[in-house]
Amino acid sequence: MLQGSFEVASLSANEEAEAEAHALLYWKAGLQNETQSPLPSRTLLPNNATNSSHNLNTSSIPCSWFGVSCNHAGSVVRLNLTNSGLKGTLHEFPFSYLPNLAYVDLSMNELFGTIPFQISHLSKLIYLDMSFNNLSGELPPLIGLLTNLEVLHLAENQLNGSIPKEIGHLKSLNELSLYANHLHGCIPASLGRLSNLAYLFLDNNSLSCSIPAMLGNLSNLAYLYLYDNQLYGSIPPEIGNLTNLVELDISFNSLKGPIPYNIGNFEKLTLLHMFQNQLSGSIPPEIGNLKSLISLSLETNYLSGPIPSSLGALKNLTLLHLYKNQLSGSIPPEIGNLTNLVDLGISNNSLRGPIPYSIGNFEKLKSFHMFQNQLSGSIPPEIGNLKSLISLSLSTNYLSGSIPSSLGALRNLTLLHLYKNQLSGPIPQEIGNLGHLPWKYMEILDLHSNMLQGPLPVPSLQTSFFSVSRNNLTGEIPSLICNLSSLQYLDLSFNHLNNMIPLCLGNLSYHLITLHLQSNNLHGTIPKTFAKGCYLESLKFNGNQLEGSLPQSLVHCRKLEVLDFGYNKFNSTFPSWLGTLPKLRVLILRSNSFHGVIGNPKTKFMFPNLRIIDISHNEFHGILPTNFFKYIKAMTKVNVDKGKLKYMGNEYYQDSVTVVIKGNFIEMVKIQSQFTTIDFSNNNFKGEIPKAIGELRSLKGLNFSHNNLKGRMPPSLGNLTNLEWLDLSSNKLTGEIPIQLVDLTSLEILNLSKNCLYGQIPQGKQFNTFMNDSYSGNLGLCGFPMTKSCGNDEEQPPPPTSITQEDDFKFENGFHWKAVLLGYGYGFIFGLGLGYLVFSRGKPK
Numbered sequence: 001m002l003q004g005s006f007e008v009a010s011l012s013a014n015e016e017a018e019a020e021a022h023a024l025l026y027w028k029a030g031l032q033n034e035t036q037s038p039l040p041s042r043t044l045l046p047n048n049a050t051n052s053s054h055n056l057n058t059s060s061i062p063c064s065w066f067g068v069s070c071n072h073a074g075s076v077v078r079l080n081l082t083n084s085g086l087k088g089t090l091h092e093f094p095f096s097y098l099p100n101l102a103y104v105d106l107s108m109n110e111l112f113g114t115i116p117f118q119i120s121h122l123s124k125l126i127y128l129d130m131s132f133n134n135l136s137g138e139l140p141p142l143i144g145l146l147t148n149l150e151v152l153h154l155a156e157n158q159l160n161g162s163i164p165k166e167i168g169h170l171k172s173l174n175e176l177s178l179y180a181n182h183l184h185g186c187i188p189a190s191l192g193r194l195s196n197l198a199y200l201f202l203d204n205n206s207l208s209c210s211i212p213a214m215l216g217n218l219s220n221l222a223y224l225y226l227y228d229n230q231l232y233g234s235i236p237p238e239i240g241n242l243t244n245l246v247e248l249d250i251s252f253n254s255l256k257g258p259i260p261y262n263i264g265n266f267e268k269l270t271l272l273h274m275f276q277n278q279l280s281g282s283i284p285p286e287i288g289n290l291k292s293l294i295s296l297s298l299e300t301n302y303l304s305g306p307i308p309s310s311l312g313a314l315k316n317l318t319l320l321h322l323y324k325n326q327l328s329g330s331i332p333p334e335i336g337n338l339t340n341l342v343d344l345g346i347s348n349n350s351l352r353g354p355i356p357y358s359i360g361n362f363e364k365l366k367s368f369h370m371f372q373n374q375l376s377g378s379i380p381p382e383i384g385n386l387k388s389l390i391s392l393s394l395s396t397n398y399l400s401g402s403i404p405s406s407l408g409a410l411r412n413l414t415l416l417h418l419y420k421n422q423l424s425g426p427i428p429q430e431i432g433n434l435g436h437l438p439w440k441y442m443e444i445l446d447l448h449s450n451m452l453q454g455p456l457p458v459p460s461l462q463t464s465f466f467s468v469s470r471n472n473l474t475g476e477i478p479s480l481i482c483n484l485s486s487l488q489y490l491d492l493s494f495n496h497l498n499n500m501i502p503l504c505l506g507n508l509s510y511h512l513i514t515l516h517l518q519s520n521n522l523h524g525t526i527p528k529t530f531a532k533g534c535y536l537e538s539l540k541f542n543g544n545q546l547e548g549s550l551p552q553s554l555v556h557c558r559k560l561e562v563l564d565f566g567y568n569k570f571n572s573t574f575p576s577w578l579g580t581l582p583k584l585r586v587l588i589l590r591s592n593s594f595h596g597v598i599g600n601p602k603t604k605f606m607f608p609n610l611r612i613i614d615i616s617h618n619e620f621h622g623i624l625p626t627n628f629f630k631y632i633k634a635m636t637k638v639n640v641d642k643g644k645l646k647y648m649g650n651e652y653y654q655d656s657v658t659v660v661i662k663g664n665f666i667e668m669v670k671i672q673s674q675f676t677t678i679d680f681s682n683n684n685f686k687g688e689i690p691k692a693i694g695e696l697r698s699l700k701g702l703n704f705s706h707n708n709l710k711g712r713m714p715p716s717l718g719n720l721t722n723l724e725w726l727d728l729s730s731n732k733l734t735g736e737i738p739i740q741l742v743d744l745t746s747l748e749i750l751n752l753s754k755n756c757l758y759g760q761i762p763q764g765k766q767f768n769t770f771m772n773d774s775y776s777g778n779l780g781l782c783g784f785p786m787t788k789s790c791g792n793d794e795e796q797p798p799p800p801t802s803i804t805q806e807d808d809f810k811f812e813n814g815f816h817w818k819a820v821l822l823g824y825g826y827g828f829i830f831g832l833g834l835g836y837l838v839f840s841r842g843k844p845k
Contacts, residue, residue: 023094031088089113129153264289393417426454467491500524519543542566566590579606597622623687635696677701725749
């Protein structure tokens with residue numbers, strides 16, 4: 001049995017080999033899987049070996065074991081057990097009993113625990129690789145005693161603490177790899193003494209300090225990776241001394257200041273990545289000296305000024321990323337000299353002027369993104385030379401003229417973004433003719449928000465996203481569009497399309513997620529072919545001349561979230577069957593000819609997730625459906641999540657909807673997930689306002705105006721503490737205004753005009769901000785702000801509030817309200833400044 005320690009110094013060569021074997025066996029016995037091995041031929045040590053020296057024979061001498069190499073004297077000098085399935089710690093590793101060990105590779109195993117300080121006993125160690133394990137704890141400072149070490153790889157572990165400055169004693173070190181750990185603190189300046197260092201990988205840690213200037217002493221350094229840390233401060237100019245650098249990556253940090261001009265010294269550099277920092281100033285023209293550069297990535301900084309024309313000298317460049325900066329000026333035509341470019345991204349800047357014709361030289365280019373700049377002029381026809389192009393995005397600029405037909409030559413294109421420009425004329429047949437498929441692989445085609453004219457094109461069969469909304473397209477929707485079996489998003493809204501909706505369009509619901517046809521001149525009925533397994537999430541047909549009833553086959557669309565049928569000629573009763581749709585959040589039936597009562601006292605409505613409902617400007621009558629308000633549970637839940645706002649839709653496509661606030665259309669370009677509003681105005685509802693309304697505590701807006709409601713306002717309205725606008729005007733409400741309404745500290749818009757209310761107007765909080773127009777037409781009301789006093793009491797106006805600005809938009813009935821921009825509670829500003837929506841507005845037609 002192994003007893004205590006070995007007296008290796010006095011042993012013969014054979015005894016020394018036996019001692020080393022015992023030591024290795026002892027470590028093996030401590031491993032969790034010591035009896036297992038991935039393959040019989042890759043066994044670490046013989047499974048039948050024991051700790052008894054009597055059992056050692058020639059076959060069990062370490063030199064004959066897999067992964068073990070010995071010197072001429074039979075002593076172990078090399079241990080290579082990479083990817084051998086070892087699981088355990090290093091606590092029993094025989095550091096003290098392998099005095100000649102020079103090479104250790106234990107990488108890609110399942111070793112855990114700390115690195116023992118006894119590792120410093122391996123004084124002859126040249127190569128140490130324990131990367132890709134689960135080692136934890138701090139790096140032992142005594143590792144600095146391994147002065148013969150040339151390679152130290154400890155990457156992809158769970159090491160923490162700081163990098164010991166003692167590593168600076170490893171004067172022979174050529175490779176230092178500590179990436180993908182949890183190291184923090186500073187990069188030791190002592191690393192600058194490692195004059196033989198060629199590879200320094202400290203990326204993917206939590207290092208937080210400035211880059212030490214002493215790194216500039218590493219004259220042999222070829223690879224410097226410091227990305228994905230928390231480094232700050234400026235880039236030291238001494239880094240320009242690293243003239244042997246081949247790759248430099250300091251991205252994903254918080255570095256500030258300019259890019260040093262002496263980066264022009266990096267004549268061997270092939271990769272320069274400085275993206276996702278806070279670098280400022282201009283791109284130094286000396287960057288044109290980097291003739292070997294292949295990849296240049298400076299995006300997501302604060303770089304300003306022009307793109308230097310000297311970039312055109314980088315003939316080997318395959319990747320150029322300058323997007324998300326503050327670059328200005330025109331695109332230099334010299335950029336066309338970069339004939340090896342594969343990926344070009346200069347979007348999200350302030351670049352002006354035309355796209356240079358020299359881009360036609362980019363015959364190897366696969367990704368070409370210049371979106372969100374201020375580029376003008378036409379799209380050069382030379383773009384058709386880019387035969388390798390896969391992704392082209394020129395959106396959100398001021399490009400004009402027609403779409404060049406040469407785009408049809410780009411047969412490998414999968415994404416084309418030309419939206420939000422000033423492009424005009426017809427869409428070339430080369431782009432949209434189903435009989436001629438130039439883009440066999442096209443998946444995303446987005447041309448919305450231009451001035452394109454002519455008939456609607458049909459994209460290729462592979463297209464999954466197709467948007468031509470907000471153009472001037474005319475004619476009918478071709479039935480050929482129903483053949484697009486990959487289509488998921490179809491947006492033809494805000495054009496001048498006419499005739500009927502193709503009956504086959506409902507068949508696309510097997511895979512279609514979004515179908516938007518609003519604001520066209522479509523007539524007839526909606527197809528009734530929404531099939532079981534329907535994938536639709538958003539369906540908008542508003543602003544057409546559609547008639548008849550809503551197809552009950554919509555109940556198959558269990559994923560529907562948005563239904564907008566407003567501003568049509570539908571003539572049927574309330575579609576209560578839509579309440580079975582479990583995810584429905586938005587229901588707009590505004591301005592149609594829907595009629596009848598909404599359910600009866602025994603009707604059990606569902607609508608479990610409904611948050612926005614607008615059935616205004618119809619012909620509904622009867623009492624307000626109490627049960628309806630009881631069962632819309634989503635409006636009873638107040639969102640307490642104070643984190644990042646969430647919006648409906650997905651990463652690529654976010655839904656929108658139009659609501660009416662204060663007589664103005666407010667288009668929510670993005671719908672905040674918890675936004676809630678009810679609009680039942682301009683119908684013929686009668687009876688009292690249900691008390692159940694007071695349970696809808698998340699409600700932001702409530703409009704029951706222009707009906708025949710009677711009775712008193714329920715005090716439960718005071719429970720709606722998130723309410724921001726309340727319109728009960730033009731009814732026959734009686735009684736006093738409930739004092740509980742003073743608790744509505746978020747209330748910004750109040751219209752109780754043209755009713756039969758009486759008594760004193762409540763005072764305090766938001767009620768001190770409402771003007772006379774909020775109550776006009778109620779002859780029985782008295783007190784501020786009315787001129788009529790209550791009884792013999794002298795009415796004094798309340799103390800002034802923080803009124804700084806007025807907004808004089810009017811309600812549809814002529815009611816004039818002045819919006820107080822600073823008031824009580826949440827300080828609501830018109831425009832829903834709390835972040836509930838992103839909007840644009842316009843007057844109703």
